[in-house]
Amino acid sequence: MTLLDGKKTSEAIQNEIAAEVADIKAKGGKVPHLAAILVGNDGGSVTYVNNKVLACERVGFESSLFRYEDTITEVELLNKIGELNEDPAIDGFIVQLPLPKHIDAEKVLEAVNPMKDVDGFHPTNVGRMVAGLPAYLPATPAGILQLLERYQIETSGKHCVVIGRSNIVGSPMSILMAKSAYPGNCTVTVCHSRTVDLPSYTRQADIVIAAIGKPEFVTADMVKEGAVVIDVGTTRVTDESRKSGFRLKGDVNFEEVAPKCSYITPVPGGVGPLTIAMLLKNTLKAAKKEVYA
Ligand SMILES: Nc1nc2c(c(=O)[nH]1)N[C@@H](CN(C=O)c1ccc(C(=O)N[C@@H](CCC(=O)O)C(=O)O)cc1)CN2
Numbered sequence: 001m002t003l004l005d006g007k008k009t010s011e012a013i014q015n016e017i018a019a020e021v022a023d024i025k026a027k028g029g030k031v032p033h034l035a036a037i038l039v040g041n042d043g044g045s046v047t048y049v050n051n052k053v054l055a056c057e058r059v060g061f062e063s064s065l066f067r068y069e070d071t072i073t074e075v076e077l078l079n080k081i082g083e084l085n086e087d088p089a090i091d092g093f094i095v096q097l098p099l100p101k102h103i104d105a106e107k108v109l110e111a112v113n114p115m116k117d118v119d120g121f122h123p124t125n126v127g128r129m130v131a132g133l134p135a136y137l138p139a140t141p142a143g144i145l146q147l148l149e150r151y152q153i154e155t156s157g158k159h160c161v162v163i164g165r166s167n168i169v170g171s172p173m174s175i176l177m178a179k180s181a182y183p184g185n186c187t188v189t190v191c192h193s194r195t196v197d198l199p200s201y202t203r204q205a206d207i208v209i210a211a212i213g214k215p216e217f218v219t220a221d222m223v224k225e226g227a228v229v230i231d232v233g234t235t236r237v238t239d240e241s242r243k244s245g246f247r248l249k250g251d252v253n254f255e256e257v258a259p260k261c262s263y264i265t266p267v268p269g270g271v272g273p274l275t276i277a278m279l280l281k282n283t284l285k286a287a288k289k290e291v292y293a
């Protein structure tokens with residue numbers, strides 16, 4: 001069993017980005033600038049956004065963080081997005097999810113200029129991804145592709161079972177794994193909360209991608225011997241013995257599943273860190289106008 005080290009892979013990608021930024025600076029070019037909008041005080045969201053800002057510093061990007069109380073109105077948020085869309089200093093920006101219930105997230109994501117949509121959540125980028133046109137790919141699925149590629153994992157002709165159909169991970173992941181490219185060319189099955197006898201599908205899978213947000217959902221009896229298992233879950237569960245008061249649990253019961261796998265991602269230190277690296281990569285692409293001229 002080989003552990004897919006997301007932390008190490010993320011660091012390698014960030015080093016590559018840092019080298020490009022140094023080059024841009026040396027040539028007097030514009031330093032990439034990422035902005036993030038964070039609404040409210042959700043513990044996970046605060047951590048992720050802070051980590052995004054720190055990662056920007058690490059690679060030499062400029063960053064701006066705009067924080068709002070969860071009482072912000074939809075109109076106020078849309079106005080801020082309009083401002084960032086128009087600001088030539090900002091190459092790309094994100095709105096951290098989830099948003100409070102009183103705000104229509106779809107409306108908010110659609111307000112982002114697709115050329116600055118480095119999360120790849122705007123319908124224009126989703127459509128372009130599906131059509132195989134240049135697009136910003138959502139960071140978590142793109143990070144998983146990087147892991148498969150950098151560990152040279154064979155995907156062609158394999159049966160990939162994606163558990164979960166969210167717009168952020170499950171749905172784009174299933175599309176990308178079926179694409180006629182490496183890593184891809186899989187036969188893909190998407191399982192979700194309405195799937196009847198879900199284990200009967202995962203047991204047939206060469207590659208399992210678990211993205212449902214249910215701690216330890218995937219157990220040993222659900223996985224074929226030699227499978228590749230990618231765990232996207234990062235649920236915070238209470239743990240009084242820790243200073244933070246919680247610990248992270250993936251969607252996979254790592255202890256019992258790992259011995260059956262050829263490759264597996266840990267939680268933490270698997271897919272999560274790649275999400276941040278790929279956001280930086282999209283921001284670099286935005287600054288270099290690689291996706292949209
Ligand atoms: N606007 C967005 N919102 C959300 C996204 C996103 O890509 N764009 N994805 C998730 C959250 N997310 C990034 O925003 C994210 C999740 C997890 C990690 C991560 O590095 N996890 C670490 C553990 C970190 C910890 O201590 O909590 C790991 O798995 O090792 C990074 C980013 C939903 N919202």
Ligand SMILES: [Mg+2]
Binds near residue numbers: 139140168275
């Ligand atoms: Mg993510």
